[in-house]
Every structure is written in C-alpha cells, then in structure tokens.
Amino acid sequence: MSDHTPHAHDDGHHEHAHDGVEQIHVSLKGYMTGFAAAAFLTILPFWLVMSGAFSKTGPADAFILLFAAVQIVVHMVYFLHLNAKSEGGWNMLALVFTIVLVVITLSGSIWIMYHLNQNMMPSMMKDVRSLP
Amino acid sequence: MSDMTMTVSGGSGAEEALRFHVAEDHHPENATLLGFWLYLMSDCLIFACLFAAYGVLGREYAGGPSAKEVLELPIVALNTTLLLLSSITYGFAVLEMQQNRRGPMMAWLIVTWFLGAGFISLELTEFMHLVSIGAGPGRSAFLSSFFTLVGTHGLHVTSGLIWMIVLLVQVGKKGLIPANKRRLMCLSMFWHFLDVVWVGVFSFVYLMGVLS
Numbered sequence: 001m002s003d004h005t006p007h008a009h010d011d012g013h014h015e016h017a018h019d020g021v022e023q024i025h026v027s028l029k030g031y032m033t034g035f036a037a038a039a040f041l042t043i044l045p046f047w048l049v050m051s052g053a054f055s056k057t058g059p060a061d062a063f064i065l066l067f068a069a070v071q072i073v074v075h076m077v078y079f080l081h082l083n084a085k086s087e088g089g090w091n092m093l094a095l096v097f098t099i100v101l102v103v104i105t106l107s108g109s110i111w112i113m114y115h116l117n118q119n120m121m122p123s124m125m126k127d128v129r130s131l132p
Numbered sequence: 133m134s135d136m137t138m139t140v141s142g143g144s145g146a147e148e149a150l151r152f153h154v155a156e157d158h159h160p161e162n163a164t165l166l167g168f169w170l171y172l173m174s175d176c177l178i179f180a181c182l183f184a185a186y187g188v189l190g191r192e193y194a195g196g197p198s199a200k201e202v203l204e205l206p207i208v209a210l211n212t213t214l215l216l217l218s219s220i221t222y223g224f225a226v227l228e229m230q231q232n233r234r235g236p237m238m239a240w241l242i243v244t245w246f247l248g249a250g251f252i253s254l255e256l257t258e259f260m261h262l263v264s265i266g267a268g269p270g271r272s273a274f275l276s277s278f279f280t281l282v283g284t285h286g287l288h289v290t291s292g293l294i295w296m297i298v299l300l301v302q303v304g305k306k307g308l309i310p311a312n313k314r315r316l317m318c319l320s321m322f323w324h325f326l327d328v329v330w331v332g333v334f335s336f337v338y339l340m341g342v343l344s
Binding site: 026027028031032034035038039042045046049050054060061064065067068071072075076079080087090091094095097098101102105106108109110113 | 163165166169170173176177180181183184185187188205206209212213216219220223224226227230321324325327328331332334335336339340342343
C-alpha cells in the first residue's frame with residue numbers, strides 16, 4: 001500500500017500538470033477574432049488622430065480612452081483567455097481587485113493634482129501673499 | 133482525468149470508495165499559472181503608478197518641447213503593429229504547442245522574437261533621437277515621466293525577449309515536456325499582458341499627447 005500510494009499520487013500530479021495547461025481554451029478562431037478586433041480598435045483611433053479628423057481635445061480624448069478600454073477587454077478575453085471560471089474564479093477576483101486599485105490610483109492622482117494646480121495659479125498666489 | 137475515472141470505475145466492488153479518491157483529486161495542485169497571474173496583477177500596479185505620474189506631469193513642459201512637437205505617430209503606429217503581430221504569432225506558437233508540434237512551435241516563437249526585437253530597436257531609435265535633439269529625460273517633468281513609463285514597458289519587453297531565448301533553448305533540448313509547456317503558457321500571459329499595457333501607452337501617451 002505504502003509502495004503504491006506515492007506512485008499513484010505521482011501519476012495524478014503529472015496528469016494535473018498537463019491538465020493545468022490544457023485546460024486553457026485556445027483555438028485558432030479565438031485568436032483570429034481577437035486579432036481582427038484588436039487591429040480594428042487600433043487602426044481606427046490612429047487613423048482618426050493622424051488624419052486630423054480629431055482637431056479638438058475633449059470628446060476626442062474620451063473616444064481614444066473608450067477604444068483603449070474596449071481593446072484591453074478584447075486582449076484579456078481572446079489573448080489572455082480570461083473568464084470567470086479559470087482557476088476557480090481567482091484570476092477574475094485578482095483582476096477586479098487590481099482594476100479597483102488602478103482606478104483609485106489613476107483618478108485619485110489626476111483629480112487631486114489637477115485641483116492642486118488650480119489652487120497654485122498665479123492669481124491665487126496673490127491672495128496668499130496679501131494675507132497677513 | 134477522465135481516463136482515470138474510467139479505469140478505476142472499471143473495477144466493480146470498491147467502486148464507491150475509489151471514486152471518492154478520484155473526486156478528491158480536484159485540488160489546484162498546479163498553481164503556477166495562478167501565481168503568475170498574481171505577479172502580472174502586481175506588475176499592473178507598477179504601471180498604474182507610472183501612468184498616474186504621467187497623467188499628473190505629462191503637461192508640465194518647463195519651457196521645453198511639448199508632446200505634440202516630439203512624439204511621432206508614424207513610428208508609434210509601426211511599433212504598435214509589430215507588437216500586435218507578435219501577440220498573434222505567439223498565439224500561433226501556443227496552438228502548435230497544444231498539438232505537440234515542436235518545430236512549428238519554435239518557428240513561431242522565433243518569428244515572435246524578431247517582431248519583439250523590431251519593436252525594441254524602433255523604440256531605442258526613438259529614444260536616441262529624442263535625446264539627440266535635447267529632449268532627454270532631464271529636460272522636463274513631461275519627458276521624465278514619459279521616459280520612465282515607456283522605458284519601463286520597453287524593459288519588460290526586453291526581459292520577455294531574453295525569456296523567449298531561454299525557452300527556445302529549453303524546448304530545443306528537452307522538447308515539449310509538461311514543465312516547458314507551463315513555462316510557455318506563463319510567457320504567453322506575460323507577452324499578451326505587455327501588449328495590454330502598450331494599448332494604454334499608445335492611447336494615453338501618444339494619441340492623447342499629440343492631440344493636446
């Protein structure tokens with residue numbers, strides 16, 4: 001029995017190591033779909049900016065960020081093979097946690113520093129100087 | 133897995149007990165891919181900090197050249213194409229790996245390597261051009277944060293290229309053993325992750341920088 005068990009375990013382990021990799025669902029169709037979508041989502045904003053169709057910032061920035069966000073999702077799904085079930089959902093959980101942190105870091109920094117800049121304008125500095 | 137269940141349940145008497153054993157085998161024994169994913173997520177936070185720094189400092193030109201003046205979109209468009217193509221060729225390598233075809237797998241990996249190397253050499257050319265026209269990282273807060281963000285991404289791609297060479301040697305010597313397949317899947321995640329970061333870079337830094 002004790003001779004058998006480690007052997008059986010070893011076999012199971014190998015199967016699993018194999019399975020861990022094979023579990024990931026990859027197909028030529030998936031990669032090609034992802035590539036076509038990513039190419040479209042790359043070319044369109046580049047073309048819009050390079051052709052000068054976007055002359056003003058504001059809505060243009062929003063468009064570019066929207067395209068980027070959609071393209072990141074495309075990459076995650078078709079190239080990184082992310083779904084809610086992979087690794088028992090832990091992949092997705094870690095990703096959601098990371099996205100929360102990234103959003104807090106980015107929006108928080110830009111928001112706070114923007115307002116700090118506003119309050120450090122020369123016009124504001126005069127008020128500060130005139131204070132006792 | 134299903135093979136095991138078949139052979140085990142082939143026995144008649146101890147069927148219940150043995151099934152129980154096999155069912156228990158579902159523990160996540162191989163957590164390498166999950167662990168690597170967690171590493172990528174922490175890497176994501178490094179890039180988030182660098183993006184935040186660029187977001188805050190990216191318009192502080194200190195009288196130096198502005199983003200619109202120094203960033204050249206045609207080069208970036210070419211770079212983006214190279215990196216996107218390298219993503220899909222790595223995908224082809226993974227497909228060949230799953231068919232256990234070593235030769236084509238290595239061929240696609242080599243194609244991926246050259247596309248990645250092309251990306252890095254174009255980026256280095258761009259950096260050297262910027263430094264030569266006096267727009268080096270020391271010129272302004274914009275250029276400091278630009279070089280840090282884009283340079284960190286470039287360093288990641290460079291390490292990916294080194295990793296790719298190591299894996300090519302390992303697969304060449306040992307073939308497509310499970311350990312090598314696992315390593316190839318980790319590099320696949322790393323490589324595609326770098327493409328995701330690059331999407332952020334070309335959108336947030338280059339396209340929006342040129343528009344400003």
